[in-house]
């Protein structure tokens with residue numbers, strides 16, 4: 016494999032131990048790195064972004080520009096970039112900047128008859144794009160319009176083979192900041208593109224503390240020289256985007272042409288995300304966020320049920336592993352053998368539950384010094400469930416960045432030999448449904464706990480819908496997906512079905528589960544028509560949970576005292592119409608509840624259950640209603656009719672709605 020990634024992480028340790036307000040973050044993860052000792056299109060194409068006209072992997076190398084040697088005309092005015100697809104955190108502040116070290120081998124090839132031109136560059140860029148018409152002197156870095164513009168946010172080391180007006184000669188290296196007019200240049204004794212193809216090994220190093228950028232260069236096979244060719248103090252934070260991509264750019268001219276090849280490439284860079292987590296934790300502790308000694312639990316990851324494509328086996332799993340490791344801020348990677356140990360060899364006695372895609376186990380991780388241990392929930396996916404790694408990655412890129420005190424946290428992952436495991440905070444009190452329905456738990460949920468649970472779920476939903484930088488729908492809100500921590504605070508789990516709204520792939524139809532996911536009663540009526548989950552359908556699911564928690568009844572169809580099938584919503588709505596909504600409140604609470612609060616929640620539950628999606632309250636209002644800072648919307652006596660397509664714009668209630676709702 017060309018991509019033998021470092022797994023430089025020792026065995027078990029983990030997370031956080033908060034002890035007398037002393038916070039230890041055990042084991043900061045080693046610097047991420049990758050190392051391509053050659054390039055292979057099947058293996059590496061999905062790790063890299065190919066831009067411009069003609070860039071590709073060919074002959075075991077990155078060809079940044081076109082690489083035909085037979086048709087010299089097609090080599091003219093070519094330009095391209097090849098970038099590593101995952102970005103890295105370049106800095107957190109002026110002081111904290113990532114150090115990196117990249118080593119690569121280049122061959123700028125020309126036939127003796129060719130005039131070499133124009134050049135190749137090692138590049139740090141803010142995105143995966145390339146300016147138009149970046150051929151000739153622009154080196155795939157800039158163009159006539161944007162050269163020198165600070166919004167380019169690029170820093171590059173150029174290997175220039177053609178003299179332009181701004182160049183000292185046609186054989187130099189330079190440090191380029193937003194412009195091909197270099198900030199610093201060094202003339203070379205060696206020839207970048209001699210008549211006989213020559214490979215050069217290059218090191219580009221940046222020290223985030225001293226802010227010195229250095230470039231070393233030597234014929235391949237020789238040791239790294241003591242002295243850098245170029246050394247320049249530059250605070251990268253001034254120029255590059257916080258999250259930046261690494262790669263190469265190159266161009267040819269007319270008639271100057273050359274092949275711009277990169278044969279090997281490795282990069283190591285500080286993992287600033289970890290440091291930022293640490294800061295965040297310290298702030299958290301300082302402000303008094305109740306960080307308990309570590310808890311955890313489980314959610315479930317949704318994997319698309321599409322046909323597994325092509326070859327499986329180690330190659331694919333290594334590529335997936337590589338991509339996972341590179342997700343910015345990705346929770347730490349665990350070794351399979353450590354998880355095996357933590358779960359007592361995935362013993363039945365450690366099983367917490369079983370979901371659509373695998374089994375959840377409780378795991379106990381021993382600290383390095385064996386003085387303390389940490390409980391986690393380990394979700395072990397069954398092999399068949401990992402059918403599309405692209406979907407899986409898409410999913411994980413979203414999930415792992417979600418952070419909210421009412422969301423179950425993903426703490427780690429493991430992907431070895433095709434086996435995928437995800438680690439979550441362990442939630443000592445299990446899921447909400449168990450407390451509502453299991454006889455042994457009947458007295459655990461007093462009124463104030465119930466109220467707090469619903470407030471927590473509402474704020475988590477609000478976060479998913481509005482506060483996170485991508486809109487996320489949960490898609491499968493139900494009592495069994497709401498976990499309870501040691502203080503009976505709600506933690507929303509099972510982002511298995513969460514999908515960013517902007518990736519257009521949130522169709523119920525795709526789920527391929529038995530019917531629509533989620534249990535009857537939680538799924539909004541329009542979903543059966545559109546097949547799509549939306550923030551409004553999440554609100555519908557939330558309404559069902561609200562009624563469920565207040566009434567301790569499952570939202571699905573049940574038999575009422577007239578022996579007719581009613582959904583919970585219909586039953587509560589009927590009581591509301593009859594002016595006796597209080598009858599819906601869980602009898603087990605006796606008189607130990609706050610009447611106003613209970614009524615407010617029931618009406619909120621009904622409002623969220625409006626058959627017409629656009630009429631349901633939004634999460635912001637829901638949070639305010641629960642907080643008591645906003646009145647509950649007016650709930651009509653009869654449940655409005657579900658119309659499709661939706662035309663009704665206001666609460667309305669008609670005779671037909673009555674028949675619709677109440678005749679089975």
Ligand SMILES: *[C@@H]1O[C@H](CO)[C@@H](O)[C@H](O)[C@H]1NC(C)=O
Pocket residue numbers: 050051052118281282
């Ligand atoms: C990359 O891998 C090659 C061989 O596979 C090895 O010689 C080289 O030292 C590695 N480089 C880094 C930076 O790990």
Ligand SMILES: *[C@@H]1O[C@H](CO)[C@@H](O)[C@H](O)[C@H]1NC(C)=O
Pocket residue numbers: 068069081089090091092093094148150
């Ligand atoms: C690349 O694009 C430029 C301008 O768009 C064009 O002149 C050139 O022929 C193209 N080269 C190749 C190899 O497609």
Ligand SMILES: *[C@@H]1O[C@H](CO)[C@@H](O)[C@H](O)[C@H]1NC(C)=O
Pocket residue numbers: 145146147148158159160161
């Ligand atoms: C430079 O690139 C930008 C972005 O691709 C493009 O809008 C602009 O037209 C290009 N300028 C020239 C002179 O081609």
Ligand SMILES: *[C@@H]1O[C@H](CO)[C@@H](O)[C@H](O)[C@H]1NC(C)=O
Pocket residue numbers: 164165166
């Ligand atoms: C730099 O680029 C930005 C965005 O492309 C543009 O709005 C601005 O006018 C440019 N500045 C100059 C000096 O060309």
Ligand SMILES: *[C@@H]1O[C@H](CO)[C@@H](O)[C@H](O)[C@H]1NC(C)=O
Pocket residue numbers: 180181196197198
């Ligand atoms: C290149 O930049 C230098 C200063 O950074 C400036 O003096 C020179 O005029 C520029 N040359 C061109 C061709 O833009």
Ligand SMILES: *[C@@H]1O[C@H](CO)[C@@H](O)[C@H](O)[C@H]1NC(C)=O
Pocket residue numbers: 222223224225226
């Ligand atoms: C980076 O620079 C600092 C300060 O000059 C120095 O202490 C440190 O050793 C350097 N790091 C590396 C990896 O050279």
